[in-house]
Structure formats: structure tokens, C-alpha cells
Amino acid sequence: MRFDELALPEPLRKGIAEAGFTECTPIQERTLPLSLSGKAVAGQAQTGTGKTAAFLVTLFTRLLAAPERKGVHPRALILAPTRELVVQIEQDAQLLGKHCGFAIQAIYGGVDYMKQRDALRDGADVIIGTPGRLIDYLKQKVYSLKEIEMLVIDEADRMFDMGFIADLRFILRRLPPFDQRQNLMFSATLNLRVMELAYEFMNMAEKVSVTPEKMTAERVEQVLFHCSRKEKFPLLLGLLRRDGMERTMIFINTKREGEYLHDRLNANGFPCRVISGDVEQRKRLRILDDFKEGKLPILIATDVASRGLHIDGVSHVINYDLPQDSEDYVHRIGRTARAGAEGKAISLADEDGVLYLEAIEEYIKSKIPVAWAEDDLFVNDYNRVARPKRAQDPKKGGPAAGGRNAGRPPLRTGGPARKTAPPAPKAPAAAKVVSETGEPAKKRRRRRRKPSGSDQQTPSAASE
16 A cells, blocks of 8 residues: 555645655554544554554544644644653654644653743644653643543553553543544554553554564564673674674663673774663763764663664664563564664573573564574673783893883882881890709799799808
């Protein structure tokens, strides 16, 4: 199916043409006929297959068909679990809706609080945001949700995993009744918990699944290396040098591991940056922009970056740590081979990570091909090579030739040498003196120090 075959408004057609979209992806082909007719849809497909464009086309078509209102309250609400995903959706919305004339506002934490608040007060037709800050402004009555015509929940399963379900229900209960708005829900995985949310807040949503029997994208070449914890980084260096990865994403499980990996890669000549939940939002966006523009060849990220980021040209995804959640494996390797391209996903399984391998393979319904690394693929980590100790030259009493201080003149203190007295000669060992009675002199001297009062003799008496 082609986009020009759909009954779309002319302003939206211009935006789609300028974005370079011509043919629909499978998820768009399955969902657009339903959503454009006004039905509620719960769509499931692999990441990177065009779910964002699917709900944005429906959203702009509905808003353009409805009569224009003069109110300042939003008409459409898009909820996403992470800040990066909100920014990505906003960029796509600005691109597709360039000629539609709608005010689109992203709401998320980590940036100017008052600026976003003033933008909401001035009025926004479409709000894209994370639940936390949206609730903050809602409690302050900065805006109202009573005029929402369309609701979109993206990555709904992630909302549950990140603990957003209470905030999500708080927002949904303040929307108009479900039969007075259109509801769309998209995600790479739709489990029973997500569908329960759909049945509670959506009007008989139709579930659309695209190739559910294979969770991973077809054009992703997967490979798994078994190695010990000590061998992981030497193997990573060897893979980076052998494959010549131009744009690579390396996923780790903890922020601490990411910082450690960042220092070691930079020390070995591989420029990289880290993004995690603790990195300031402005800095995170700046790092992502550098990575998208090709200024940064390697990006290290926790799972905060595995959802919804559309970055063209990612050639390799490396799971330095295998994810503890099987669903995260699908989202991680989905950062490559997007929109029909090809990519490679490399996973390193150490003593701890191999414990998650069985659950991952069961979830993706296939075995990950295993490759065995040759000895020459392990590269020494030059950042961790210990410095050689300085050997002493027995002839000169200093560092041996070839050492770090070889050829250098001896250090000078800058002042006259301190005069010290020569050490006192040691007294010769005393000979063992024996008295006339055959008793050692030492014991006799002890008796002289302790004379008794009655037996003490005067010198004259002793001489007699």
C-alpha cells in the first residue's frame, strides 16, 4: 500500500512527501485503514517498523477533519515512557505536520520548567510528554484534558516496567469518556497487562499484530560470543578493530559499568560517550545529536536509550551485558536494521549474563547463533598494562640502563649538604670476667648494688 492511495488531507500529504514516505510498512498497512475509520487500535510490531508514523498520520487526519476551535486546551495527547522517545516523536510530528498548522509541544523533565509551563498556558493542540511532568502541570491547573479528542500511548508495556502505571491511570481518568475520543496503543510487545489497560480505558480496541511469531527484525544478523568476564573487554576491542564499526551502540545494564567502559574505550583510541538516566537531559540530547550526525562513532547506553530512538545508519549493536529482561533484547537490537536496512547485533555472554540467555531465546522463539573467537581476536587493553618497575644498576647504584630515568643527571637538593657527626664507634664486646671465687663479675656487681644495712663494711675494715 502506498500513502497516496489513502484518503489523507492535502496538508498532511505535503508533509509525508517531504519526509520521503511513499510505501507503507506492514504495521502501517494493517492499522491505518482501521484507525482512519475512527476505530481504536492496539498495534504490535517490531521496533523500527514505522509505528510512530502510523499514529501520527491518524492523529493529524482526525484533527484536520474536525472543526477548528479557538480554545487553548490540547486536542490530542501522546504519552511515552522516556524523554528521548518524547523528543523523537516531537521531531517526527513537526516533520509530518509541517503544513497542518498545529501547535505541538513536548513536555518532559530535565529542561526549562517555566518555559514549558508558559507554552502550555499559551495553548498547544498536540501534547507529547512523559507522565511525571504532565501530572505536575495538571495539578497546577496549567492546562486541562477535558477537550482531548485523541489519545495515543506509545510503548505501553514499558510504562508498566518503569512503574508509570499509577501515573498513567491518574491521567486517563481525567480524560473525556472513552467513547468520545479515539484511542491508539502501539508497542513492540503487547502482554496481558497492557491489554487489560486497553480494555479498561479504550473503546473495544482491535488488536493488530504483525509477524508475532518472530520478535526480532529479519535483517538483523545476530551472533553470540561466550567469554569470561576478564575476556569481555579484550574481545570488544578486537571486534571493534576487526569489523570497523562506523556507528555502534553498546548496551550495558548499569550506569557504573557504562562509565567504566567509557574510560577504557577512550583510553584505547575509541571515542565514545555515555547516556543514562542520571545524565542531564540537555547533555543527553546533545550527545544523541552528535551520534546522529556522525560526529560520535560509539554510543554507550543503558536501556533508557533502547526504546523509540530512530537513528539512521546504526551498523552494529553490541550487548556488552545481556539484558535481564528478555523484551529489552528485542528493543536493543532494534536500533539497527531500521526501515529495511541491514545491521548486526553482537552479544557477549559472561558467567553472569549467560543466566539470562535461555529466557531471551525462549522469548524470541529462536536460538542466537554462537561464534567462537580465535585467540587473535582478543586485543590487549593498553590502558591496563602495568608500568615496568625500575631495576637498580648494581654498578652505579641507580636505575638500570634503558629505564625511565636513564641518562638523566642525579637530582640535586639545591642547597649545601647537611653536616652530620660521624657515627660513634661500637664498643668492643666485653670479655667475660670471672672473680677469684669463680663467680661472674656481673653477678658480683649486682650484689654490690644491693648491700644489706647490717653487713655493710667501711673501707678501713675491709682493708684490714
